[in-house]
Amino acid sequence: MVRVDGSGNSQGLIRARGLNKTYSRGGEKIQVLQGLNLDVDKGDFVAFMGPSGSGKTTLLNLLGGLDVPSAGSITVAGDEITHMSGSKLTQWRARHVGFIFQMYNLIPVLTAYQNVELPLLLTKLSRSERRKHVETALAVVGLTDRMHHYPRQLSGGQEQRVTIARAIVSDPTFLLCDEPTGDLDRKSADEIMALIEELVGKYGKTVLMVTHDPLVAARAHTTLHLEKGVLVEGKTPREGVFAGGAA
Amino acid sequence: MAIPLVYNLRSVRARWTSTIVAVVGIAGTVGVFVAMLSLAKGFRATLVSSGSPDNALIVRGGATSELTSGVALDAVKVIQDAPGIARGPNGPLVTAEAVLMAPIPLISTGTDANVELRGVSLNVLEIRKQVKIVQGRMFQPGLAEVVVGKNANKTYSGLTLGNRIRLGKMPWQVVGIFDAGGSSFDSEVWGDSHLLTAAYDRPDTFFQSATVHLTSPQALTQLKDALTTDPRLNVDVTREIDYYAKQSTRMTTLITTLGGFVAFIMAIGAVFGALNTMYSAVADRGKEIATMRALGFGGPSVVISFLIEALLISFVGGLLGCLAVLRLNGLTTSTINFQTFSNLAFAFMITPGLLAEGVIFALVMGVLGGFFPAVRAARLPVATALREL
Numbered sequence: 001m002v003r004v005d006g007s008g009n010s011q012g013l014i015r016a017r018g019l020n021k022t023y024s025r026g027g028e029k030i031q032v033l034q035g036l037n038l039d040v041d042k043g044d045f046v047a048f049m050g051p052s053g054s055g056k057t058t059l060l061n062l063l064g065g066l067d068v069p070s071a072g073s074i075t076v077a078g079d080e081i082t083h084m085s086g087s088k089l090t091q092w093r094a095r096h097v098g099f100i101f102q103m104y105n106l107i108p109v110l111t112a113y114q115n116v117e118l119p120l121l122l123t124k125l126s127r128s129e130r131r132k133h134v135e136t137a138l139a140v141v142g143l144t145d146r147m148h149h150y151p152r153q154l155s156g157g158q159e160q161r162v163t164i165a166r167a168i169v170s171d172p173t174f175l176l177c178d179e180p181t182g183d184l185d186r187k188s189a190d191e192i193m194a195l196i197e198e199l200v201g202k203y204g205k206t207v208l209m210v211t212h213d214p215l216v217a218a219r220a221h222t223t224l225h226l227e228k229g230v231l232v233e234g235k236t237p238r239e240g241v242f243a244g245g246a247a
Numbered sequence: 248m249a250i251p252l253v254y255n256l257r258s259v260r261a262r263w264t265s266t267i268v269a270v271v272g273i274a275g276t277v278g279v280f281v282a283m284l285s286l287a288k289g290f291r292a293t294l295v296s297s298g299s300p301d302n303a304l305i306v307r308g309g310a311t312s313e314l315t316s317g318v319a320l321d322a323v324k325v326i327q328d329a330p331g332i333a334r335g336p337n338g339p340l341v342t343a344e345a346v347l348m349a350p351i352p353l354i355s356t357g358t359d360a361n362v363e364l365r366g367v368s369l370n371v372l373e374i375r376k377q378v379k380i381v382q383g384r385m386f387q388p389g390l391a392e393v394v395v396g397k398n399a400n401k402t403y404s405g406l407t408l409g410n411r412i413r414l415g416k417m418p419w420q421v422v423g424i425f426d427a428g429g430s431s432f433d434s435e436v437w438g439d440s441h442l443l444t445a446a447y448d449r450p451d452t453f454f455q456s457a458t459v460h461l462t463s464p465q466a467l468t469q470l471k472d473a474l475t476t477d478p479r480l481n482v483d484v485t486r487e488i489d490y491y492a493k494q495s496t497r498m499t500t501l502i503t504t505l506g507g508f509v510a511f512i513m514a515i516g517a518v519f520g521a522l523n524t525m526y527s528a529v530a531d532r533g534k535e536i537a538t539m540r541a542l543g544f545g546g547p548s549v550v551i552s553f554l555i556e557a558l559l560i561s562f563v564g565g566l567l568g569c570l571a572v573l574r575l576n577g578l579t580t581s582t583i584n585f586q587t588f589s590n591l592a593f594a595f596m597i598t599p600g601l602l603a604e605g606v607i608f609a610l611v612m613g614v615l616g617g618f619f620p621a622v623r624a625a626r627l628p629v630a631t632a633l634r635e636l
Contacts, residue, residue, distance in 0.1 A: 057634070058630075061630040064541070066541055066629050066630045066633070067629075067630045086546070087545055087546070090540070090543055090544070090545045090546075091543065091545075093541065093542070093543050094542065094543020094544075095543070099538075099541050099542070101538075101633065103534075105534060105535075105537075105538040105541075105633065107254060107535050107538065107539075108261070108535075109253075109254060109257035109258050109260075109261050110251075110253070110254060110257070114251070114253065118251075118539065118542055118544075119542050119543060121249075121250075121251065122542075122543045122544065166542075
């Protein structure tokens with residue numbers, strides 16, 4: 001169940017309370033998030049929508065421990081991350097968050113296999129154990145036969161599959177997707193969304209996704225809209241999309 | 248765990264143009280650094296090899312070199328009877344030596360340069376055992392004959408076997424070429440000390456030094472005690488190898504200081520080259536760095552990774568610099584020896600230790616050039632860098 005009114009209990013996987021984020025730009029303070037609340041349970045698939053500059057990516061960065069809020073708290077699986085030190089937060093990210101980026105963010109000089117292996121280098125797994133995990137992740141995304149290709153040798157859809165394999169290889173607590181289909185054609189976008197749906201449906205992954213695309217958002221269990229720094233649930237007049245409510 | 252090394256190796260290869268700029272800068276600096284040090288090392292080795300631990304050099308008390316010294320014949324006779332001096336078939340192994348300078352044209356430029364003339368006793372080869380006549384024969388006492396060191400033979404015009412040259416007020420016959428094992432004697436001309444001093448209107452009862460062959464290296468103390476406490480003498484007694492080591496100090500310090508200064512100036516340029524390369528690496532790879540930070544690699548891992556990359560570049564530069572100057576090893580050059588104001592030939596001496604110093608110097612430049620960009624990489628704001636196109 002996804003809630004945005006702060007009524008969720010402490011059993012949820014992700015719990016944000018009173019999130020504020022303010023940026024200073026040219027001496028002017030810009031408040032992006034204003035007292036935002038969010039509760040997400042394990043296995044939820046949530047899409048965040050909103051106009052450019054509404055704070056979708058900022059929210060994702062805060063939930064993923066890439067940025068810290070100006071005020072408020074975020075608790076993930078019982079860990080309060082808002083007061084963690086930089087190094088603790090880095091370790092926490094490695095253990096709990098899988099990132100899927102719009103532009104894939106693969107390391108161009110590493111092969112698909114080596115890219116997927118990166119998060120496992122931060123674990124205590126042996127080389128052979130790492131190999132098993134990487135091969136499994138690449139098999140899940142259907143790229144076993146491309147594991148020794150460099151990113152430049154792959155199509156956009158294949159690159160995003162490698163990114164997904166990298167995101168799931170260490171079995172993180174949840175996945176954060178920032179416009180995962182934003183750079184893909186419709187066919188590839190459909191394939192990627194089918195894969196993400198499979199991760200949720202078959203493997204029970206929790207996914208939080210930012211998107212501009214209503215068709216992509218419609219595949220999530222819940223769509224939330226960012227307006228004036230807070231999340232609202234349901235149909236939004238500006239984009240004419242039903243945001244969904246039931247998880 | 249650290250960011251895999253393969254990432255750095257392939258990144259360096261992918262950015263080969265800017266990498267080459269840094270490599271060349273470091274290679275050039277290391278080349279100059281090693282060349283300068285090898286010059287100083289060669290100079291020192293040449294002088295030090297002139298001395299033997301079995302010999303002692305006796306000069307006037309307080310004299311800093313043979314040129315500022317004077318030892319009279321009477322003193323030489325007292326020295327000959329001192330304890331600790333080895334004896335040969337013809338008496339004590341003592342060579343009383345007169346040191347003079349003669350301007351002779353260099354083969355390379357045709358301009359005059361001072362060659363050191365050494366008037367020696369005939370038993371000098373028994374005392375300086377490293378000196379061998381390799382062509383012709385030793386000079387005959389009482390005849391206007393000289394033998395020429397192998398470097399002097401190659402450096403000055405006219406110092407060839409069988410040739411007659413004018414030294415002082417009389418002509419001399421070159422009757423032999425000697426090899427002094429790469430020591431400073433190779434740049435000298437030797438003849439009968441009595442005749443040489445006479446040719447320059449100098450008293451033949453006055454020498455610059457006396458060199459004696461000790462019965463053993465330990466006999467130096469006995470000899471020194473005997474001579475320095477003798478009221479008839481005012482002399483300093485030094486082991487010959489120590490004397491020449493000291494003589495080399497001024498020039499090696501000069502070369503090292505000048506060379507160090509040049510290398511330092513070049514190093515500043517090379518470090519800026521490395522800084523530029525590494526800063527642009529960080530700028531070009533901001534998104535990659537941010538991605539790895541997002542995946543969970545910590546700031547120290549990023550710093551180490553970029554430092555390793557800078558070290559890789561500088562190591563290659565260091566190796567290339569060393570390889571480039573390796574061909575100088577053994578190449579003979581010459582300079583003025585400020586202790587004698589004569590021309591001294593010596594060879595560049597590149598040792599494994601010197602090459603190691605060159606590589607270490609390169610690595611230091613790599614650390615200096617890589618550290619600040621590495622820190623910048625680690626401090627990149629992850630969320631911002633991830634959104635870069």
